[in-house]
Amino acid sequence: MSETLFDKIIRREIPADIVHEDEHVLGFRDINPQAPVHVLFIPKKPIATLNDLEHADMLLAGRLMKAAADFAKREGFDEAGYRVVMNTNRDGGQSVYHIHLHLLAGRQMTWPPG
DSSP: OOOOHHHHHHTTSSOOOEEEEOSSEEEEEOSSOSSSEEEEEEESSOOOSGGGOOGGGHHHHHHHHHHHHHHHHHHTOTTTOEEEEOOOTGGGTOOSSSOOEEEEESSOOOSSOO
């Protein structure tokens, strides 16, 4: 896997508005937000796409979801609602090949998403 922008954010070579960090997950505000609240949660372990997850990564994938849910609760929009999205490969809308979960909140989400 080649190095990505997210690897540089993890190493603090590129600044980011970090809202969550633990041993396994980093959460930061998206620089091109698609909702009033748009946060990316990424594993510190580089994994290119959802297709590249291995059985041993199941706990790590769960940690991404839990970090997002904890952030929503801490920020007080857990009851109003939010959306989490993972894009996979080009047709799925993935632009950075390091898995990441988008948390979108602060407005009514529509369906289908587009």
